[in-house]
Amino acid sequence: MTTTTTRHPAARDVEASRLRPSTRALVIVLFASYLALLVWIVLWKFEAPWIGGGSRRVIKLVPFADTAEFGASAPREVLANIAFFVPFGVYLGLLRPTWRWWRAATITAAVSLALETLQYTLAVGSTDTTDVITNAAGGLAGFALLALARRRSGVRASVVAVRLCVVGTVLALLASLTIVATPLGYGPPADGPGRVPASMPTGDQARLVPNARPSR
Numbered sequence: 001m002t003t004t005t006t007r008h009p010a011a012r013d014v015e016a017s018r019l020r021p022s023t024r025a026l027v028i029v030l031f032a033s034y035l036a037l038l039v040w041i042v043l044w045k046f047e048a049p050w051i052g053g054g055s056r057r058v059i060k061l062v063p064f065a066d067t068a069e070f071g072a073s074a075p076r077e078v079l080a081n082i083a084f085f086v087p088f089g090v091y092l093g094l095l096r097p098t099w100r101w102w103r104a105a106t107i108t109a110a111v112s113l114a115l116e117t118l119q120y121t122l123a124v125g126s127t128d129t130t131d132v133i134t135n136a137a138g139g140l141a142g143f144a145l146l147a148l149a150r151r152r153s154g155v156r157a158s159v160v161a162v163r164l165c166v167v168g169t170v171l172a173l174l175a176s177l178t179i180v181a182t183p184l185g186y187g188p189p190a191d192g193p194g195r196v197p198a199s200m201p202t203g204d205q206a207r208l209v210p211n212a213r214p215s216r
Contacts, residue, residue, distance in 0.1 A: 020095060025164060030089040030169045037083060037172055042125050043113045046179050052123035059120065063130040073130045081131055082138035085112070087168065089142025090161055097150075097158075101143060108139025 019027060044050065066072035085108060092104045112135035119126040149157035 019094060019158065019162075024095070027091065027162060027165065031072050031095070033089065033169050033173065034087055037176060038088070038118060039115065039136050040176075041084065043119060043122065045125075047174075050124065056123040056125070058126040060126055060128040060130070063128070063133055066070075070126075072128050073128075078130070078134050081134035082141065085135040085138030087146075087165070088135075088142070089139035090146050091142075092139070093143045093146035094161060094165070099143075101140060101147075104143040105136050108143075109133075109136035112136060112139075124177035129182065188196045 040046070040049075048136055060067075062070075064073045064078075088108055088210045089104055092099065092107065096104075112132045115135075116127045116131055119125045146157065146161055149161070151160070153160070
């Protein structure tokens with residue numbers, strides 16, 4: 001007597017979404033390239049890598065709000081933080097299609113927290129809890145978008161996502177090379193009155209630039 005087992009459609013979809021070994025290897029390479037660019041953008045804001053002094057170590061514990069020491073989070077910065085981490089969620093969805101949404105959000109928040117800790121350790125920018133929240137939201141959005149696309153398009157969604165990752169990574173690398181090749185857009189931070197690092201907290205900018213007033 002033989003018995004047959006039927007698998008739930010959702011389980012079949014997840015199984016079909018698993019990448020072939022060659023495609024998975026490509027996605028891992030793309031993910032590593034994306035992470036390298038992400039570290040450069042978050043820590044050094046398109047500048048040459050550098051290490052700051054102790055006065056640059058600033059922590060903002062109250063997210064989004066305008067406090068006595070820090071201004072409210074600018075909407076464009078919040079949107080940028082979300083956008084930069086959307087690919088992170090897409091890559092997680094491609095490499096770990098069986099993960100639940102909360103696990104993807106936790107991993108994204110942990111990576112963001114690690115970057116914020118590095119900012120504090122290297123003294124290259126303010127450590128802000130707002131960034132951890134918005135980055136986690138961006139990663140979760142990317143993960144959810146891929147999951148939704150799989151429900152509607154099945155295996156084709158993963159194929160399209162991989163192609164978009166290839167195109168996006170190539171464009172990002174070309175843009176980075178353009179920045180590096182342009183002296184005005186890439187260089188070590190200057191501590192003189194003519195220029196201050198973009199990643200420096202506004203309080204430190206005010207101390208370096210005469211008559212500067214912190215933005216709120």
